[in-house]
Amino acid sequence: MPARKDIDGSVSVPAFYGKELRWKREAAGLTLQATVANSFYAPSYLSEIERGTRRMPLRLAIHVDRVLATDGYFERCCKDVQKAKRGGHAEYFADVAEMEQHAETIEEWAPMLVPGLLQTEAYARSIVRAAMPRASGKEVEEKVNARLSRAELFDGEDPPEFWAILDEPLLRRRVLPAERMAEQLEHIADVVKTTHSILQVVPETSAAHPFMMGMAKLMTFTDAPPVAYTESLHSGQLIDYPALVKEYRQSYDLLRAAALSPEASLALIQEAAEDHRNGKDRDRLGHRTVA
Known part of the structure; x- marks a missing residue:
């Protein structure tokens, strides 16, 4: 105590x-x-x-x-x-950012964007600027710094156990110039390895699976009940109702089964990074047909 x-x-x-x-x-x-x-x-x-x-x-x-x-x-x-104002985070996310600092485990499903805890500065700035095209440079930097500071939890004495599941298309999505996208993907791999975290990728060839409708974050604590968090464009919902949190837990467990193994997932991320550097991601997109 x-x-x-x-x-x-x-x-x-x-x-x-x-x-x-x-x-x-x-x-x-x-x-x-x-x-x-x-x-x-x-x-x-x-x-x-x-x-x-x-x-x-x-x-x-x-x-x-x-x-x-x-x-x-x-x-x-x-x-x-x-x-009350809290360090550059959106009002609906501020509680979540605070909870991350106290979490025993953090598990994320990211179908569209790299999770904030794994973002590079360049990626974070690009995402913030896209979401806030009329914001001043000061506002953008405040939010970028707030997002990057969240990753400091990995440097604590007792960091949370982190598990992320990404959708394969987000690895190919050109949010940044090719070289910077390669750096972002390599950063993901570095964080996962150095923090002994677990990462999986759901391949784009995967059939229907839970969580096809959007992102989700699950957190557990040693001194409080578990919570789930979901987010859309300009809003987020923190869920602590036990029965509903349990349903999110079951869906996340099923999602793990649909994803590649951690080893295969890291190999896929490295492959995607090399594709960005070599221009193969552009070739891949160029050969796709639009229905």
Whole structure:
């Protein structure tokens, strides 16, 4: 359990919220353990919320209001805290970026774009600029830096176990000039190897499979229930309802079975990188016919 320390509520909105939470809890004479009892969250999770390093999930806020008899205060303030500005991430993704830092496992299905944790700076900038064509250079760089900083979790003392499944066409999609695309694909392979992560590719010859409708991310934690996350063009949905998370888990497990082995997948990524460098990706696209 982290050592107790004073909280400066002026540092940020989450810190102010957390300081108030600790004051109410201690005024009620309850320990962290007693406060989270029957909530599926660990005392360490609540401790980090009190210190402003983690955001309060709505489900836990409702539980805390009931235990502390605070008349819905923490539930009402929860959404305001979630909206507080957070380092360049879209509002709908900010909670996910924070959860990544505490995850025990992260599993992703990426049918269209390279996952953010595996993107190079050039790739990230190209994607951000495409999504925000009217944004200023400062806005673009803020979002690029926020995206790249997420990968720092791999450098922590206890990084999450990472598993990604990519769709083969995204390896061929020319998001960048050929040389930069080759560098992006080689970066994926390097990260996977150096972090002892697992990566699979679903071949374009694959038949129908789960998750044909869009991307998904699954995360598990040592001190909180698992969650799933899905995203579309300008919105995302964080899912913590246990039955629905279980369905996403089952679909992801089936997707693994449809994908190539990790060894074959890395070989395919290397092949795609060489194709970009040698111009074979252009030849491949040029020989395809459009129905």
